[in-house]
Amino acid sequence: MTRPSQKDLLPGLEVRLLPHQAIGVAWMLKREKSQDKGGILADDMGLGKTVQMIATMAMNLPGDDEEARTTLIVVPCRASPAGARAGRIFGNFLTFGIQWKEEIESKTNDMFSVRLHHGKDKLKKPSEIKDYDVVITTYQTLSIDFHVPKDVVDAGGEAQYLAKHGGVLARSRFYRAICDEAQYIRNRGTKASLSLAHVRAKYRWMLTGTPVTNTLADIYGLLRFGRFRPWNDWNSFNEHVARVQLEDAPLAGQRAQVILKPLLLRRTKNSTLEGKPILTLPPKDIEIVKLKFTDEEREIYDSFEKRSKISLNRFIRAGTLVKNHAAVLVMILRLRQLCCHPHLILSIAEGQGFGDPTLLLGSDAEKERGRAVKLMGKPWVEAVLRRFLIRASAGELLDDEDEADADSANCPVCKDLILGDNGRVLPCGHEICFDCTLDLSNSAIAHDGIFGEGNEKQNLAAEKAYEEAAAKGLRPCPHMQEDDGPQHARSKREVKRPKYRWGDDVKVRADPQKAFELRRVDSDDDDDMPEFPMFGSLLKKEEKEESISMAKKGKKKAPSPRKRKAGDDDEDVDMPSDAVISNWGRGDDDLEPSTKMLAMMQLLKEWEASGDKTICYSQWTSMLDLIEILFSRHGIRSLRFDGKMDRAQRDSVLATFKRAGGPKVILISTKCGSVGLNLVAANRIINMDLRYLGIQQANIKPTIGRIESAKDKDVWVKRLVVENTIEERMLKLQEVKSGLSDAALGEGTGGSLHKMSVKDLKQLFGMVPVDR
Structure with a gap:
């Protein structure tokens, strides 16, 4: 396939592809003709992975002699509590699934018959699957259809069991299987990853902007689904890459790059074609705004952080850090919430959350x-x-x-x-x-x-x-x-x-x-513990009691002050005064605005004259609640987009936000609106908090990317970070994560790729200086 000019339409398409997209389609068609029959499209967010996949579907239709003619598309799904109570499933499936359906129908002029296979709309028989050209489902539904009893797994009879007793998807064959947001299958032990490995399809595709998130082991889930031999065998991949990462990170990154090079196509927004950027976008300014706590906020934060350091130090000295991972995770959560507003902590169980960092x-x-x-x-x-x-x-x-x-x-x-x-x-x-x-x-x-x-x-x-x-x-x-x-x-x-x-x-x-649950660790040395974000590795059944015991230890409060020994990090920790706790514990109309909230208000005031619209992101809906109280106090009109809303409510909110003369600010929960959301009305973003992984922080860029598609205004992103807190230290660790991904994709040296050690945790909690 030769690259067409921008004036040409590909057969079956109603839209013209950009040059880099046409090149991508040509590469994908070549991959489908190869022995592997598929690959990984890992273009950066906003470069059109979906339209390239649709074009490939239109250019390589099933022949009359094909046994299976249906394309299966698997997308993420998260349902909201409101939807669950109402007996309906709302959430990102409606964002992803319906968006895929609309994109396919609009860009191919209804060439394909498309069916959403989810919830009460699930098809019942394999013969019904064959009635559609495209079936769109979720990882959740797929996992249910491919469920295999443990005794069958142990006996190695999964394929036979699924062919006879599996759900309708497990008993069907497909012409093409497409795994959207393929980072969802990176953990080889999850049922979504295992289920996709059993899907029977002629062609297999993975679409993701972040093929590596935590460790190079993330790649294996993709290689297994693609059946890219010999790396779809865990023993081979582990011996050649995953295990090497622990001892020689750069070498492991180079090996991963060699494996991925023929299988993966990745372009970023900085990539060039014939000396020109593949995508011309308006300038984008991303600024980390450093803030300083007020005296009272600092008093609350420092007191809680000192308590957390004492707890962490005890775990380290006792050699139980891995066993107490849940308590460590909760302490990180609490410190991050304190950076946004003390009320997020003080409101928990009527203030008990401050004294007990494991109370959720x-x-x-x-x-x-x-x-x-x-x-x-x-x-x-x-x-x-x-x-x-x-x-x-x-x-x-x-x-x-x-x-x-x-x-x-x-x-x-x-x-x-x-x-x-x-x-x-x-x-x-x-x-x-x-x-x-x-x-x-x-x-x-x-x-x-x-x-x-x-x-x-x-x-x-x-x-x-x-x-x-x-x-x-x-x-x-x-x-x-x-x-x-x-x-x-x-x-x-x-x-x-x-x-x-x-x-x-x-x-x-x-x-x-x-x-x-925890994975058993052979070494008792905490320096050899697994990467911190991967503490959730599955535990064998016989270890569950140990996991429960671990959580119990994490809930214990620090003992009363004792005489300090040489080299002991424990010390007396003063609690904030009752007046301070009372002042910052209010979440009603008498709310005390936090440093971040005041900074947000200042930014909105500065931007008011421009007429631009703004998105405010926070990971916690409770923080959005506080912001709404502050907006009400100052007469600021705003909208809200979170997981409690059904499809009609979400559409109404987005339509109102896009309308001229409507509210200029929309509050969005990060989990709900960081992916799959199209917004072109806004060109300013305020991130109220940081996600733990830098790569995940970058996942807010789908929205930014859609914003940029307007191409008529500069894009401004402000990330609010409080100085001398866990947030500043997180930024350093995020750089480590970015280096890890770069190593596998050939975009860096991989020199910073490593596991999380005790030293790293101490740096995160401010117990030792962060390495520069």
């Missing part, structure tokens, strides 16, 4: 905890809370782009997502959704089918236990019934003990993220 649940949850203690007892509640503490810290603090595993994110009975407060924890410890608890309470009370398995005495005892449970209105846990069906022999003790009850369900804030 809010005051509403505290009330539910009290009810649960009364019903089930304190040990049971503590075990459940530890599990959710680990889960919440994983979802809140680490890179949140991993799709939730099907079993963890879905009700085991109806398979719907469990989000927000829609989960119910049964006394057995299993979690099901609210609708299924209602069905369970209204179901007939029937025995579990195990009478008659023992002798007469045992059978009578089992029947008596059942009758007593039935008289109390108790039902068996449906999840346990599924696990322990008649085909599995159960012990006599299990028969006699009613394990599953409905009557006393406990309402717990449920996060879709998988419970955070």
Whole structure:
């Protein structure tokens, strides 16, 4: 394929490609004719990965003799709590899925029949899949369709099981499989990554702007899906790249670059074609705005940071840093929140969050905890809370782009997502959704089918236990019934003990993220611990108790001051005065604006005369709540875009923001609006907080990129950072992450690629100076 002129239309397309996009399509068609039959398109955000993929689909249609003619597109999905409670799934699937559908239909003049396969709109039979040219689904739905029982996995019979018992996607063949935002499958242990590896397709494509996020091991999930031999075998890749990274980072980066070079095409906005930039954009000014705390904010921050240092130092001295990863993650979260506004900490459990840095649940949850203690007892509640503490810290603090595993994110009975407060924890410890608890309470009370398995005495005892449970209105846990069906022999003790009850369900804030677990580390030396953002590696079942014990240790408060020893970092830590805590703990109309909020207001005042529109990003919706209070005080009209809104509400907000004369400011939660969002009305951005990974901070650029498409105004980005805080130290670590990605993509030397050591953590907490 020769590169057409900008006046030419490719066959099947209704839009003209830019020169670099035409080159990309030519490369993709060449890859589909190669032995690998696919590859990785890793162009920078805003360069048109979607339109290049659509053009490739239009240029290489299935022939009449093709067994499979359908293209499968897999996109991210996160549903909002509001959607979950309403029985509907909203969220980024509506952003990604519908955007893909509209792009395909508009750019090809309805050449392809497109179907969204998700929620209640899922197709039922493989024959129905064949009725469509394109089927768009989510990583979540894919994981459910490709679920394989553990005993089958252990026996190595996944393919046979899926062909017979898998969902409709698992029993179908596809002409082409497209993995959008492919960084979602970088973790080789997640069900999304494993499920995609089992998809049967002739051509395989991955679209991502960040193929490497944490470590070079991220690449393996992509290589496995693409079936790029021999690197789709973990042992080969681990021996050649992943393991080498620990000892010789530059060499590992060079090896990864050699592997990716023929498989991956990447252009950045700084790339040139025939001596000219491939994309001409208006100037973009990204500035890190350094701020200084007020005296009271500094008093609160320093007090909490000193407490955190003491806790971290104890973990290091005791050799339990890895085991206490959840507590460390929570301390990082709290310090970052303090940089935005002390209220984010002081409001937690009526101020208890300041003294206990591992406390994640809010005051509403505290009330539910009290009810649960009364019903089930304190040990049971503590075990459940530890599990959710680990889960919440994983979802809140680490890179949140991993799709939730099907079993963890879905009700085991109806398979719907469990989000927000829609989960119910049964006394057995299993979690099901609210609708299924209602069905369970209204179901007939029937025995579990195990009478008659023992002798007469045992059978009578089992029947008596059942009758007593039935008289109390108790039902068996449906999840346990599924696990322990008649085909599995159960012990006599299990028969006699009613394990599953409905009557006393406990309402717990449920996060879709998988419970955070640790990987066993061979070395006891904390300097050899795994990379910090990868603390969430899966733990073997026999290690779960150790993980729970770890979370319990993390919740303990620092002991009372003791006599200092030589070399001991512990010291007396003064709590802020009651007046200071009271002043900054208010989140109502008497709110005290923080340093960052005042800086934001100053920027908006300076920009007012320009008439430009502004996006304010924050990772925490509670921070957006505080900003709205301040805006109301000063009469500033604003809009809000977050995960609690359904599709119609989001469309209405975006339409209002784009309209001339509408509000000039929109508040967007980073998780909800950092990817897949088209905004051309704004050309100014304020980042209220930093994401932990620099690469993820760059993911706000899809919006910036769409802003730049207007091409008529300069783009201004202000990143607010408080001096002498964890934020300043995070910036240094973000540079490390960028160097890691550059090493694999051939955009740097890879010299800064390394794992997170104890020294790095000490630098993050300000215990030692940050290396320059």
